[in-house]
Amino acid sequence: MAKRQATEIKGQAGRVLEQDLNRELANMQVLYVKVLNYHWFIKGSHFFSLHEKFEELYNKTKDYIDDYAEQMLAIQVKPLATMKDYLANATIEEASGSEEEQEMVETLVADLQYVSNQLLELVDNLEDQKALSLADAVQDMARDYQKDGWMLRSYLGKD
Numbered sequence: 486m487a488k489r490q491a492t493e494i495k496g497q498a499g500r501v502l503e504q505d506l507n508r509e510l511a512n513m514q515v516l517y518v519k520v521l522n523y524h525w526f527i528k529g530s531h532f533f534s535l536h537e538k539f540e541e542l543y544n545k546t547k548d549y550i551d552d553y554a555e556q557m558l559a560i561q562v563k564p565l566a567t568m569k570d571y572l573a574n575a576t577i578e579e580a581s582g583s584e585e586e587q588e589m590v591e592t593l594v595a596d597l598q599y600v601s602n603q604l605l606e607l608v609d610n611l612e613d614q615k616a617l618s619l620a621d622a623v624q625d626m627a628r629d630y631q632k633d634g635w636m637l638r639s640y641l642g643k644d
Contacts, residue, residue: 498613512576512603516600519596521539522580524539590640601626605624
């Protein structure tokens with residue numbers, strides 16, 4: 486009986502996938518801190534509803550980050566693990582700390598759409614490398630972020 490080994494990404498495609506996985510980990514870390522920032526600094530007539538939504542979103546993102554990084558380790562990919570690396574690799578921007586309520590929501594709509602699209606682009610590459618568990622998790626994360634983006638767009642009165 487042949488011994489089964491853990492999935493391991495290989496070759497040039499594997500190296501590119503490793504960079505892509507870490508870029509999206511960095512994006513999720515920046516998104517997490519951004520939403521936490523918004524949760525702390527939200528002001529205005531929609532404070533209660535947005536404060537609660539932002540808390541839901543940062544908790545979800547924190548859980549996604551942990552699962553994602555652990556699944557990276559399962560396929561023998563070392564996840565980034567410093568703020569310096571996250572900021573150097575992320576393709577979304579940090580919160581400035583001075584955003585108003587409307588700008589917070591608009592920025593999150595754009596970031597959630599961007600991150601969900603980037604995650605979906607990873608799925609085929611993960612499947613090609615036989616990292617099926619991570620591919621499924623990434624697809625679920627993307628779908629959930631798309632739903633959050635839709636809810637926030639609806640809050641803004643945009644479809």
